[in-house]
Amino acid sequence: xxxxxxxxxxxxxxxxxxxxxxxxxxxxxxxxxxxxxxxxxxxxxxxxxxxxxxxxxxxxxxxxxxxxxxxxxxxxxxxxxxxxxxxxxxxxxxxxxxxxxxxxxxxxxxxxxxxxxxxxxxxxxxxxxxxxxxxxxxxxxxxxxxxxxxxxxxxxxxxxxxxxxxxxxxxxxxxxxxxxxxxxxxxxxxxxxxxxxxxxxxxxxxxxxxxxxxxxxxxxxxxxxxxxxxxxxxxxxxxxxxxxxxxxxxxxxxxxxxxxxxxxxxxxxxxxxxxxxxxxxxxxxxxxxxxxxxxxxxxxxxxxxxxxxxxxxxxxxxxxxxxxxxxxxxxxxxxxxxxxxxxxxxxxxxxxxxxxxxxxxxxxxxxxxxxxxxxxxxxxxxxxxxxxxxxxxxxxxxxxxxxxxxxxxxxxxxxxxxxxxxxxxxxxxxxxxxxxxxxxxxxxxxxxxxxxx
Amino acid sequence: xxxxxxxxxxxxxxxxxxxxxxxxxxxxxxxxxxxxxxxxxxxxxxxxxxxxxxxxxxxxx
Numbered sequence: 475x476x477x478x479x480x481x482x483x484x485x486x487x488x489x490x491x492x493x494x495x496x497x498x499x500x501x502x503x504x505x506x507x508x509x510x511x512x513x514x515x516x517x518x519x520x521x522x523x524x525x526x527x528x529x530x531x532x533x534x535x536x537x538x539x540x541x542x543x544x545x546x547x548x549x550x551x552x553x554x555x556x557x558x559x560x561x562x563x564x565x566x567x568x569x570x571x572x573x574x575x576x577x578x579x580x581x582x583x584x585x586x587x588x589x590x591x592x593x594x595x596x597x598x599x600x601x602x603x604x605x606x607x608x609x610x611x612x613x614x615x616x617x618x619x620x621x622x623x624x625x626x627x628x629x630x631x632x633x634x635x636x637x638x639x640x641x642x643x644x645x646x647x648x649x650x651x652x653x654x655x656x657x658x659x660x661x662x663x664x665x666x667x668x669x670x671x672x673x674x675x676x677x678x679x680x681x682x683x684x685x686x687x688x689x690x691x692x693x694x695x696x697x698x699x700x701x702x703x704x705x706x707x708x709x710x711x712x713x714x715x716x717x718x719x720x721x722x723x724x725x726x727x728x729x730x731x732x733x734x735x736x737x738x739x740x741x742x743x744x745x746x747x748x749x750x751x752x753x754x755x756x757x758x759x760x761x762x763x764x765x766x767x768x769x770x771x772x773x774x775x776x777x778x779x780x781x782x783x784x785x786x787x788x789x790x791x792x793x794x795x796x797x798x799x800x801x802x803x804x805x806x807x808x809x810x811x812x813x814x815x816x817x818x819x820x821x822x823x824x825x826x827x828x829x830x831x832x833x834x835x836x837x838x839x840x841x842x843x844x845x846x847x848x849x850x851x852x853x854x855x856x857x858x859x860x861x862x863x864x865x866x867x868x869x870x871x872x873x874x875x876x877x878x879x880x881x882x883x884x885x886x887x888x889x890x891x892x893x894x895x896x897x898x899x900x901x902x903x904x905x906x907x908x909x910x911x912x913x914x915x916x917x918x919x920x921x922x923x924x925x926x927x
Numbered sequence: 928x929x930x931x932x933x934x935x936x937x938x939x940x941x942x943x944x945x946x947x948x949x950x951x952x953x954x955x956x957x958x959x960x961x962x963x964x965x966x967x968x969x970x971x972x973x974x975x976x977x978x979x980x981x982x983x984x985x986x987x988x
Contacts (some may be wrong), residue, residue, distance in 0.1 A: 781963065812955050814940045814942060815937065823970060827966045
């Protein structure tokens, strides 16, 4: 399966046209979507027309960059002008935006060809993508397993070769979880690096937008296309947009890799731990310094994140929550009910604790450049399985899936999931690489180094 | 959260729930209670909330 950068090189060498790439993408969607249910909407005619335009532009010497002419997809919570955008919810089943999201605009400016909208967990509020309104999304590695969520359609679409890149959103791990379960790369950038304008919210202070791709180098190009200040998103960083460039070959000899001594390896499936430990050993063999580090109370960061999300999600959904209960699944309804019970004092105290914990965590970056952790302690669960036993302790699969990823939404740090092996059940394992604020280059460098080696 | 009468609290918040739904809600909220209390206990009066979670908060200055 070609990577985005390989397809971009072939386009420029005139070995393939954008029209051919898009036709192939649409054919693959047609062939695989009945099984995977990765796409909610396919915009075939518009995509073919855009591909023809891309070919004309490239032939005329107007090159918009690596994404020019490349078929991509958007999670169905990014607004697309004139194209239905559901957020995976019956509440918005017929919603057709009058404008594009900031990310949609930037991808179109970069010449990417949007072939459709991918399915997701209802309202992006969950990790299975088992959507009662729009159907179950399945994991391409094993159709009996969940693809993870909430960006499950994007993970399945990229892994199965339907598109080269698909956008996801991540409030408590929703890019990195499907990336790990499906075996793709998933990047949650630093909070504020990518505009959320025109993206359905879930938790205003936790929401991030980012790409799922086949390689870290592809993620670099996607990030370069979508990052940058947008005055329409009040949380967007005013930092000048920095184009990330990785060295060739990737050089990690100066990189200090932190390996947590606490929390992240406490209860992990043996196959996951082995794969992650192998990746840590490999980055050491490549010349990076591997340094054990003691992290602040990650469980406390998770609790702060859960309380903040409960309150923020229930706040924005308040008008729908009480008036249209019948149009919301019992699972999401239970979370919205819980959020309605969180007092204002608790929300404020969780945000106070967040500041304290972020300050404590910042000291880590004086010792290391990046952290390596498992993305998730388990391989993809079977569809319908709601608990997992780890180290003799039964855990809700939602908690197990989010506990290693949610902290970095709370802290707003860049975090990448890259495939690093397979479990005994032949399911992908994700390695999470976390960096300091706006340290995407470091995490992507580490990811790219492991992919090349 | 030092709340306990979930039936009345839910009703006050406009939630009309069955007994089974109430039991589930109470269990979920009570499970959060000890962790929240521990979190709140570590706060000092000069710790301000992250009211606008922007660059300043991410960089923990």
